Amino acid sequence: MKKFAVVAAMATAFLGSTAYAAELEVTHWWTSAGEAAAIAEFAKLFEEKTGNTWVDSALAGSGTGANPVIISRIIGGDPMGATQMNTGRDAEELIQAGLMRDLTPIVEEMGGLDFYVDDTLLEPCRYEGGLYCLPINIHSWDWLWLSTKAYETIGQPVPTDWNEYVASWPALEEAGILPFGLATGWPFSGIPGVLMAAIGGSDLLIAVNRDKDAEAVRSPEFREVAEALDDLRSVISPDTLVPTFGDVGNQLLEGTAAGNIHGDWLQGDLQVAGGVPGEDYECLPALGLGTQLSGGGDSFYFPVLPEGTDQAVIDAQTELAKILVSPEGQLNFNLVKGSMPIRTDIDLSGANACMKKALDLLGNGLLPSGDFALSSDTQQQLQDLNTEFLDDDGITVDDYIERYASIIEQAD
Structure with missing residues (x-):
């Protein structure tokens, strides 16, 4: 763990103050360069405004690796002061067990x-x-990121949608450029949902994620999605995978990889690396095919602390909750993170071109993401299936469809 420097010795008259400074441990899985820069904005504001100390506990492995650690600590009686988790059903059982603090009085x-x-x-x-919990941003997986340099190398304009991108793969391969950059592990798990929304359409995504309709998985529309995923895995090989999604961002800026499907948090890393949208890379929401984004994001939860916990720590939880959704907190954090803010009343004139595209689509409403509608167990089953499909060419499209349908049939 590391402690961000306490910038103010005494709490300022903002959001209340504790009698004396308290330490508040905050767990999260934001470990990439862009993510770390974003969470530091919250930490800085918390310390400046309250005089308390943010004790940073970053956990590697995104939600898949960090969630079990977070949940185990809370169940085991060793809760942190606050924790980030996906906005969705990941904390459902903790809430039902009475292990999460009810924020209603704070909201009032x-x-x-x-x-x-x-x-x-x-x-x-x-x-x-x-x-x-308090959602603190809106993230969407539904983005196609394209390398300007890669397309300059092959003398073609940067594609404007998924179909043009797929058509460019032969020329990219001939030039020795990876058509698709990919990091190991969880980043592949979000891609099928993106293809479902953009290629299958919003009705299909709603039928599968919200309504849990297995027959929708067996439909011609879902088959198109599975075939697109099959095409994609044909240009991905194990020896070209890189360790993290931030490394994929570097490939795009270098022009060694031409494209990537990844959530909008990638642009945080692209910004840290000096990339400029419209110059070094292009970002296509909904793969350039749709008019809506699936929406998820991150929320903060505040575990119920053990009996005998100093009141100053409990007060610090309250102060952090307010800061996370305050106009200043929302602006500072999301401009760095690359996500859309949850507030409608802040000045986003400083947003980059990608965020502005997302904000333009936000008025069309959000599609239900898997995080929102599917239990953690169902999400894990689908992730395992998608990973296996990527790794094993022996799994046919028909096999994939039927196994996906079987998981959705049993989903709660």
Whole structure:
């Protein structure tokens, strides 16, 4: 763990203050360069405004590796002061067990949450009349990232949609450029959902994720999605995988890889690396095919602390909750993170070209992401299937479809 420097010795008159400085441990899985820079904005603001100390506990492995550690600590009676998790059903059982703090009194003190751009973001946080988390951004997986340099090398314009991108693969391969850059592990797991939304369409995504309709998985529309995924794995080989999605970002800037499907948090790393959208890379929301994005993101939860915990620490939880959704916190964090803010009342004139594209689509409503609609167990089963499909060419499209349908049939 590391402690961000305490910038102010005394708490300022902002959001209340504790009698004396408290240490608040915060767990999260933001470990890439762009993510670390973004979370540091929250830490800095928390320390400046309250005089408390943010004790940073970053966990490697994104949600798949960090979630079990977070959940185990809370269940085991060693809770952190606050934790980031995906906005969705990941913390469902912890809430039901009474292990998460009800934030309703804090919300009432703030005067409500009418500033949220989409009230559906709060649905996974609600349970039996209480509110147990605060979404702090809107992330979407639904982006195609393209390398300007790679297309300059082959003398073609940067594609404007998925179909043009696929058509460019032979020329890229002939020039020795990877058509698709990919990191090992979890990054592949989000790609099928992106293809489902963009190629299969919003009706298909809703039928599968929200309605859990297995027959929709067996439909011609889903077959198109599976065939696109099959085409994609044909240009990916194990020896070209890189360790992290940040490394893929570097490939795009260098022009050694031409494209990547990844969430909008990639642009945080691209920005840290000096990349400029429209110059060094292009970003196509909904793969350039759709008019809606699937929306998920991150939320902060505040575990119920053990009996006897100093009141100053509990007060620090309250202060952090307010800071996370404050106009200043939202602006500082999301401009660095690359995600869309949850507030409608902040000045986003400083947003880069990619965020502005996302904001333009936000008015069309958000599609339900798998994080929102599917349990952690179902998400893990689908991730295992997608990873196996990538690794084993012996799994046919028919096999993939039927196994996917079987998982959705049993989903809760």
